[in-house]
Amino acid sequence: QQPVQSPQAVILREGEDAVINCSSSKALYSVHWYRQKHGEAPVFLMILLKGGEQKGHEKISASFNEKKQQSSLYLTASQLSYSGTYFCGTENMGRRALTFGSGTRLQVQP
Amino acid sequence: DTGVSQDPRHKITKRGQNVTFRCDPISEHNRLYWYRQTLGQGPEFLTYFQNEAQLEKSRLLSDRFSAERPKGSFSTLEIQRTEQGDSAMYLCASSPRPGLGPSSTDTQYFGPGTRLTVL
Numbered sequence: 001q002q003p004v005q006s007p008q009a010v011i012l013r014e015g016e017d018a019v020i021n022c023s024s025s026k027a028l029y030s031v032h033w034y035r036q037k038h039g040e041a042p043v044f045l046m047i048l049l050k051g052g053e054q055k056g057h058e059k060i061s062a063s064f065n066e067k068k069q070q071s072s073l074y075l076t077a078s079q080l081s082y083s084g085t086y087f088c089g090t091e092n093m094g095r096r097a098l099t100f101g102s103g104t105r106l107q108v109q110p
Numbered sequence: 111d112t113g114v115s116q117d118p119r120h121k122i123t124k125r126g127q128n129v130t131f132r133c134d135p136i137s138e139h140n141r142l143y144w145y146r147q148t149l150g151q152g153p154e155f156l157t158y159f160q161n162e163a164q165l166e167k168s169r170l171l172s173d174r175f176s177a178e179r180p181k182g183s184f185s186t187l188e189i190q191r192t193e194q195g196d197s198a199m200y201l202c203a204s205s206p207r208p209g210l211g212p213s214s215t216d217t218q219y220f221g222p223g224t225r226l227t228v229l
Contacts, residue, residue: 028169040222041222041223042220044218044219087153091148096165098153098218099154100153103150
């Protein structure tokens, strides 16, 4: 079953912060976050593993709440280059492939 | 360029024709995935290979779709008797052998995709 992402879209001014949420109705082993720009392939951002810690990449970090089967992506002091669609991909028990959400469209304006 | 490559990047075909796409994964990645993405949606899983073995197929993969990875390196995805509903971006991803840990999935690196348009 597809994970649910929220919000569906967000518009930010450069320098503002944003949080993107991803929730699943099934037990998760891991959550993978990707960013995709229009017409391009999804680019890997980070992976959150069950039992793992919050991961970070520069001003982008994420958390994984195993009890709630939720993950959140935190974008701090957003830059124009952060614009794109963010997808979470979830790994469930017994499956090797990822199930992706519908995405969150993020637009950072100057 | 050592990333995942796909060929062709664009394909326009008429309904009823057969098409074949190729994916070359990152060298030494033993896992290869095919996904399909339509406008405004996330990638949808189609099938997965570990080396040359096709270990999982989605119910989305009708009998008109077939995928191979004959020598555990590149892979092909063939669609027979194409339909307009097959129009989408077909993405390939590869991942290395996972390390120790609870997750059986390692980071998947995506190729640029093949955009299929069925007229």
